[in-house]
Amino acid sequence: MEAFFGILIPFLGTTLGAACVLFMKRSLGDIVRRALAGFAAGVMVAASVWSLLIPAIEQSGGMGRLSFVPAFVGFWIGVLFLLLLDHLIPHLHVGSDRSEGPKTKLGRTTMMVLAVILHNIPEGMAVGVIYAGFLSGNAQITAANALALSIGIAIQNFPEGAIISMPLRAEGEKKGRAFLGGVLSGAVEPIGALLTLIAAQFVIPALPYLLSFAAGAMMYVVVEELIPEMSQGKHSDVGTLFFAAGFSIMMVLDVALG
Numbered sequence: 001m002e003a004f005f006g007i008l009i010p011f012l013g014t015t016l017g018a019a020c021v022l023f024m025k026r027s028l029g030d031i032v033r034r035a036l037a038g039f040a041a042g043v044m045v046a047a048s049v050w051s052l053l054i055p056a057i058e059q060s061g062g063m064g065r066l067s068f069v070p071a072f073v074g075f076w077i078g079v080l081f082l083l084l085l086d087h088l089i090p091h092l093h094v095g096s097d098r099s100e101g102p103k104t105k106l107g108r109t110t111m112m113v114l115a116v117i118l119h120n121i122p123e124g125m126a127v128g129v130i131y132a133g134f135l136s137g138n139a140q141i142t143a144a145n146a147l148a149l150s151i152g153i154a155i156q157n158f159p160e161g162a163i164i165s166m167p168l169r170a171e172g173e174k175k176g177r178a179f180l181g182g183v184l185s186g187a188v189e190p191i192g193a194l195l196t197l198i199a200a201q202f203v204i205p206a207l208p209y210l211l212s213f214a215a216g217a218m219m220y221v222v223v224e225e226l227i228p229e230m231s232q233g234k235h236s237d238v239g240t241l242f243f244a245a246g247f248s249i250m251m252v253l254d255v256a257l258g
Contacts, residue, residue: 017161018182078216
């Protein structure tokens with residue numbers, strides 16, 4: 001039951017963020033978007049290191065000097081997996097006029113939602129795999145570690161929910177549909193977390209690979225999407241400062257609760 005509620009926490013963050021469209025009249029400005037992208041990137045980088053890669057290496061301690069191998073291999077598989085999805089799924093990033101992936105007749109709204117879904121897949125996997133580690137009785141992963149990751153992702157999901165729902169509203173969607181679009185973009189996280197949690201129960205020895213796989217997928221999103229977005233235009237230092245804020249908050253959460 002603890003794991004069930006844990007995997008829903010990030011989805012709650014997205015839903016609350018998407019609800020901003022019901023109360024705010026103006027769309028998010030460029031500086032605000034860059035700040036939120038930087039914050040999300042900072043959280044994801046810190047989560048990848050403290051919550052995923054370090055536990056993956058610690059669990060492989062019996063391999064001695066080769067304890068880095070599972071983390072290295074899993075990380076690269078995660079990067080390549082997201083690279084593949086990036087080329088297979090048509091999507092449009094917020095603030096961009098050019099879609100990515102295969103050519104399609106899908107509307108802008110649909111492709112914007114798909115872009116956030118693509119972003120959220122590794123986050124859901126990360127939550128699922130860390131709760132799988134906790135349920136397996138792994139000494140390196142406690143309930144507090146898993147909760148810290150869920151809360152950290154939920155915190156950065158709040159602005160993400162707003163980032164998708166507000167532009168949808170600006171595109172001409174009604175408030176209800178814009179809110180629903182934001183909610184649906186985050187629904188992939190608990191679904192992905194649950195599927196990963198179930199799958200991981202059958203491959204517990206592969207847990208270090210799964211942890212680092214999620215880390216690699218998250219880092220791909222950070223470098224491919226969030227860092228370019230937070231660095232665009234003037235005042236790029238705003239994104240950098242919020243990156244540092246997100247990184248430090250996630251680091252404190254993981255260490256303090258762990």
